[in-house]
Amino acid sequence: MRRYALAVDLGGTNLRCAAVSDDGHVLTERQQPTDAQRGPEAVIASIVRIINETAAASGIPQDAAVGIAAPGPLNPRSGVVFFAPNLPGWRDIPLRERIAEMTGRAIVLGNDANAAALGEWHFGAGKGLEHLIYIGLGTGVGGGVISHGRLIDGVHGMGGELGHVSVNIDGPLCHCGSRGCIEAYCSGWALADAIAAAQRSGHDATWSEAAETDEFSPAVLRIAAERGDAFASATLERAGTALGVGLANFINIFNPQLIVLGGGLIDLGEPLLVPVQRSMQAWAMPMMYANTRLTYSKLGRRTGIYGAAALVFLYA
DSSP: OEEEEEEEEESSSSSEEEEETTTEEEEEEEEEOOOGGGHHHHHHHHHHHHHHHHHHHOOOTTTTTEEEEEOEEEEEETTEEEOOOOOOTTEEEEEHHHHHHOSSSOOEEEEEEHHHHHHHHHTTTTTTTTEEEEEESSSSEEEEETTTTOOOTTTTTTOOOGGGGGTTTSBBBBBTOOOHHHHHSHEEEHHHHHHHHHHHTOOOOHHHHHOOOOOOOOHHHHHHTTTTTTTHHHHHHHHHHHHHHHHHHHHHHOSSEEEEEEEEGGGGGGHHHHHHHHHHHSOHHHHHHHTOEEEEOOOOHHHHHHHHHHHHHHHH
């Protein structure tokens, strides 16, 4: 019999909900601003409202469970969000319990990056495989590890913080307080910081001219690099090399069949991917590197939705 899930993708900017069948069909989908500045209670009320509206619009069974992919360190066992950097006031919020009480539905809560890994494994590029690593390259860098068909998330469900693996102990300071994290090299904020620093020092004389704009975006940086701009090329070479070293470490530790890259920064394309591949090959053990494929996400902007749905189909 066909199963259905209500999948919630909770982000700092947007709140999305979809009704999804177990074969991956999206019946209906809704999106609205998170309005995170209103605080936890208002956001929780918005989550409940969008769940109820989506359920009513889709006509799925009343007993369909809800999967919530949420940011920040959280414990999927207890259902508590410890801290969410992009959601002001979110500390020790018993999100699963609150949503369950207000909707009368079973709730499965998961970290957004771990959920993305599950979604990619269950519905996307990793379907049918047993060993997969997902890396989400966006404002920050998140990740998740599937091994022997199971998510590796540790004793409290907070494992898989792949973006905060250091590839240089003397590297740039990361927002987490450590140094040399992958995120400190290859995230939206890290690239924006690099551009801002260059602008302050006057060393960015050509990249904005090459891209014909001075506003940062992955597409702009890619265009500048493809047009031969030295600053853009060096910036992406540095970011790609750091990411590749990190991926090589993950290959050596987990011996995956597949590494999936997702998130907005994959739009950087070849100027980023070439140094990634080069440093992966240089730092990974040859036999394991030879048996690991690297690909892009197949789920696109619905990665969070499919991840939240996978939480239900795998754990509810």
